[in-house]
Amino acid sequence: MPAIELHRISHTFAGTPPVEALREVSLTVEAGEFASIVGPSGCGKTTILRILAGLIVPTAGEARIGGRSTIGRPGLAAYMPQRDLLLPWRRALENATLGAEIAGMPRGEARRRALELFEQFGLRGFERAWPAQLSGGMRQRLALLRTFLLPFDAILLDEPFGALDAITRRTMHAWLQDVWLRDRRTVLFVTHDVEEALMLADTVYIMTARPGRIAETMRVPFARPRPLDIVADPRFAALKERLLETLDRAVQEG
Amino acid sequence: MSSVVERTTARAAAAASDYGPAALFLAALVAGWEVAVRLLDIAPYILPAPSRIWDAFLRTRTTLPEHIITTLREAVLGIAYGAAVGAGLAVALAGVPLLRRVLYPVLVTSQTIPMIVLAPILIVWFGFGETPKVVLVALWVFFPVTVSMTDGLLGADRELIGLVRSMGGTRRDVLRHVLIPSALPALFAGLKISATYSVAAAVIAEYMGAQSGLGLYISRSAASFRTDQMFVAIGIIATASIALFALVHLAARLMTPWMYLEPRGGKG
Ligand SMILES: Nc1ncnc2c1ncn2[C@@H]1O[C@H](COP(=O)(O)OP(=O)(O)OP(=O)(O)O)[C@@H](O)[C@H]1O
Ligand SMILES: [Mg+2]
Numbered sequence: 001m002p003a004i005e006l007h008r009i010s011h012t013f014a015g016t017p018p019v020e021a022l023r024e025v026s027l028t029v030e031a032g033e034f035a036s037i038v039g040p041s042g043c044g045k046t047t048i049l050r051i052l053a054g055l056i057v058p059t060a061g062e063a064r065i066g067g068r069s070t071i072g073r074p075g076l077a078a079y080m081p082q083r084d085l086l087l088p089w090r091r092a093l094e095n096a097t098l099g100a101e102i103a104g105m106p107r108g109e110a111r112r113r114a115l116e117l118f119e120q121f122g123l124r125g126f127e128r129a130w131p132a133q134l135s136g137g138m139r140q141r142l143a144l145l146r147t148f149l150l151p152f153d154a155i156l157l158d159e160p161f162g163a164l165d166a167i168t169r170r171t172m173h174a175w176l177q178d179v180w181l182r183d184r185r186t187v188l189f190v191t192h193d194v195e196e197a198l199m200l201a202d203t204v205y206i207m208t209a210r211p212g213r214i215a216e217t218m219r220v221p222f223a224r225p226r227p228l229d230i231v232a233d234p235r236f237a238a239l240k241e242r243l244l245e246t247l248d249r250a251v252q253e254g
Numbered sequence: 255m256s257s258v259v260e261r262t263t264a265r266a267a268a269a270a271s272d273y274g275p276a277a278l279f280l281a282a283l284v285a286g287w288e289v290a291v292r293l294l295d296i297a298p299y300i301l302p303a304p305s306r307i308w309d310a311f312l313r314t315r316t317t318l319p320e321h322i323i324t325t326l327r328e329a330v331l332g333i334a335y336g337a338a339v340g341a342g343l344a345v346a347l348a349g350v351p352l353l354r355r356v357l358y359p360v361l362v363t364s365q366t367i368p369m370i371v372l373a374p375i376l377i378v379w380f381g382f383g384e385t386p387k388v389v390l391v392a393l394w395v396f397f398p399v400t401v402s403m404t405d406g407l408l409g410a411d412r413e414l415i416g417l418v419r420s421m422g423g424t425r426r427d428v429l430r431h432v433l434i435p436s437a438l439p440a441l442f443a444g445l446k447i448s449a450t451y452s453v454a455a456a457v458i459a460e461y462m463g464a465q466s467g468l469g470l471y472i473s474r475s476a477a478s479f480r481t482d483q484m485f486v487a488i489g490i491i492a493t494a495s496i497a498l499f500a501l502v503h504l505a506a507r508l509m510t511p512w513m514y515l516e517p518r519g520g521k522g
Contacts, residue, residue, distance in 0.1 A: 053420040075422025085417050089435040089512050098431065099421040130512050150421060 001067045003154050003186035004029035004052065004077075009061035011047055021047045022058070023211040029203070031153070032184040036197040038243070039207030040251050045190040046082055047212075049156045052188070053079035065154050078150035082158040082190075084143040086131035092142055093118070093127040099150040110149070117145045120175060122168075136163040141172070148179065154186045161196065170228055173199055177225055194243050195231060204243065208250040215250035218243060302482040307489070310482035314471075322490060324467040328384060328456040329498065332391020333449055339392070340399030341441060347400070348407035348433065349425075358404065365397045369455065373462045387459040387467070394455045395448035399441060406440025407433050439513050442506035449498045453491050 006027050013019040021044040029035040037045050050056040051063050054074030062069060065076040078099070086095045093114055100110035118124050121141045131139060140163040147155060161169045177200060180187060191197050197204045204218045220239065222230060230236050284304050290296075291303040298306055311318075347354045369390060376386035414432045423431065453468075460469020468487050475483035507514050 050416075053416075055416045055420055074416075074419045077420075079417075079420040081413060081417060083413065085411075085413055087414065087431065087435070089438075089510070098418075102418065102421045102423045102427050102431075130515055132512065132515050 001031075002028045002064075003031040003033070003066055004035075004188055005062070005064040006048065006052070007062040007064075009048070009051060009058050009063060011044070011051065011056065011058040011060075020211040023213050024061070025207075025212060025214055027205055027214060027217075029154075029186055029188055031186055033203065034180055034187045034189065034201050035203045035205065036189045036191060036201035037205045037207060038191055038194060038197050038247065039212060040209050040247075041192070043207045043210050044212030045207065046158055049079060049158050049188070049190060052077055052154075052156055055079075076152065077154040077156050078147045078152040079156045080143055080147040080158060080160055082162070084131075084136075084139040084163075086134075086139055086142060086146075088131055090131075091127070092123065092129045092131070092134065095131065095142060096146045096149060099146060103151050105151065114145070114149060117148065121145050122171075137165065137168055140164060141168075144172070152185075154188070157187065157189045159191055160189070162192075169196075174228060176200060181225060194240055194247065198236060198239055198243065199226060199228075199230065206243065206246050206250055208253055215253070216246050218246070299479045299481045302485060306482045307485040310480065311486045311489075314483060314486065318471070318486075318490070321466055321468050321471045322494070324384075324464075325453060325456050325460065325469070325491075326494060328387040328459070328467070329391055329452040329494070331384075331388045332456065333395050333445070333452050333498070335388065336392035336395025336448065337399050337441075337445055340396045340444075341403055344400050344403035344407060344437070344441075345429070345434075347404045348437075349429075354404070361397060361400055365401065369394045370458050373459050376459070377462045382463045382465060386462075387456050387464070390459040391452045391455045394451060395445070398444040398448045400444075402440045402444030403437050406437030409440075410436040435510075438510045439506075442502060442510065446499060446502050446506075449502045450495050452498060453494045457487075457491060 004027075006025055009022055009025045011020075011022040013021055025044075025048065027035070037048065039045055047056060051058050052065060052070055054070045054072065054076065057072050063071060068076055070076055086092075087098065090098065093111065096114040096117070097107070097110040100113075101107070115127070118127055121144070123138060123141060123145070126134060126138065131142075134142065140160065144157070144160045147157065147160075161172055164172060173196070189197070189200060198220055201220055204220060205214050206216045206218065207213065208215045218239075222233075222236070288304050291301055302310070347358060372393065373386070373390055376389050380386040380389060410433050414436070415428050418428050418431050421427075456467070457469040457472070460467040461473055464470045468491060472484050472487045475481070475487070
């Protein structure tokens with residue numbers, strides 16, 4: 001059974017004029033797989049994740065997480081929204097443990113696990129800071145940390161590194177690959193950044209411009225763990241070239 | 255570390271420059287009042303001089319505390335009941351669209367009715383004791399709190415609600431983690447306004463008939479042309495109103511500390 005599944009999902013946002021965001025999108029992410037979606041801005045990437053998070057009821061089609069339909073049914077996957085969406089009234093550590101608290105995990109256990117991650121995420125010393133006192137990049141790391149503390153097998157990440165500088169971004173890439181290799185949770189990762197997609201994913205879905213469709217599915221053959229300097233590998237460069245070409249074509253077709 | 259000291263000094267200086275001119279103005283006003291009353295030889299029952307008011311305060315200081323306690327009790331109980339019922343109704347209004355459509359317009363328009371006009375009826379219904387005063391203050395507090403808290407609940411960030419729901423949160427979780435905290439600042443804003451007026455509301459209710467309280471103290475003083483005592487009461491009412499405002503402000507700082515962070519230079 002696939003961990004994440006979209007079957008001919010179409011979605012049109014009501015309004016004047018109505019916006020057709022997605023048209024017949026199908027994709028399958030196997031358990032333990034790392035998949036990535038790349039596509040131009042406004043092509044419906046966030047809409048896909050929100051459907052899988054159970055927050056948008058699509059106009060047509062089926063969406064499933066672990067075999068269970070997410071149509072009007074949130075709470076099946078760990079979802080990290082594009083905006084960091086920290087609760088302004090909770091300090092950093094309490095923000096991190098929000099999901100665990102909602103899931104009914106004992107407080108002490110949740111805090112212990114969160115504190116470990118604060119160290120790894122370079123957030124140590126900021127446990128008691130208010131979100132408004134963190135930098136944009138720190139807020140994003142905290143939002144990612146919170147997402148990984150959620151007790152779900154499938155993880156949906158919407159441009160999680162968008163606000164980070166190149167160096168922190170590399171550190172986070174290494175961390176994400178590490179954790180994923182260790183836990184083998186299923187990840188669906190949305191990004192603008194082609195290099196990031198190739199660096200992290202087993203499979204890259206390339207979307208057309210709005211209305212979003214899957215233009216092409218690309219397998220990334222590099223062995224794990226992938227060193228950060230794999231970007232210098234000629235085979236990586238070739239794959240990146242091909243992906244960019246496909247993306248260019250997909251944008252024009254859309 | 256010396257910068258902490260410097261900054262504290264700077265802040266004290268800033269506060270002094272904030273309130274300094276106003277305090278000076280008040281002092282000048284009182285002095286001018288004293289001089290004018292003496293020079294123009296104004297009758298004390300029309301306008302007593304500040305020194306006379308002070309004497310009246312000292313003269314009645316044994317009986318005053320009882321009146322003050324009565325009025326403050328009515329004000330504080332009224333705030334507590336009004337805020338509790340108002341906040342509860344706001345949650346219901348925000349949660350049930352039909353209820354909101356029926357009640358919200360009524361609530362907003364009824365705010366334009368001056369609650370004082372209800373005082374005589376409340377006396378008829380509840381007698382001359384504490385109850386009608388508490389009810390009047392509660393009514394006074396209830397409307398602004400209900401309206402501002404409902405607005406606060408409805409104005410919560412939709413995406414934060416979505417986030418909690420995506421974590422598997424129930425309606426209760428959404429209420430607890432998103433709606434209520436995001437409405438608290440609005441609740442306190444409403445409470446600050448009504449707390450300020452609550453003492454005056456209690457006093458007005460006491461005018462209609464009471465066994466104790468600053469309203470009674472004023473009525474009695476008026477009956478015997480003790481204008482100086484009436485000014486004493488006015489001063490006490492003003493002070494008590496400011497104190498209640500400060501109390502609500504303190505509660506707001508304690509319960510919504512994230513609203514009182516130092517402003518950042520910029521975003522990012
Ligand atoms: N709530 C909404 N109501 C109406 N239209 C919407 C809504 N949300 C998204 N859209 C529209 O749907 C389209 C897809 O939006 P979506 O946020 O999924 O794009 P995206 O691929 O995530 O873009 P980006 O890379 O810029 O984040 C856009 O044209 C957007 O204007
Ligand atoms: Mg998006």
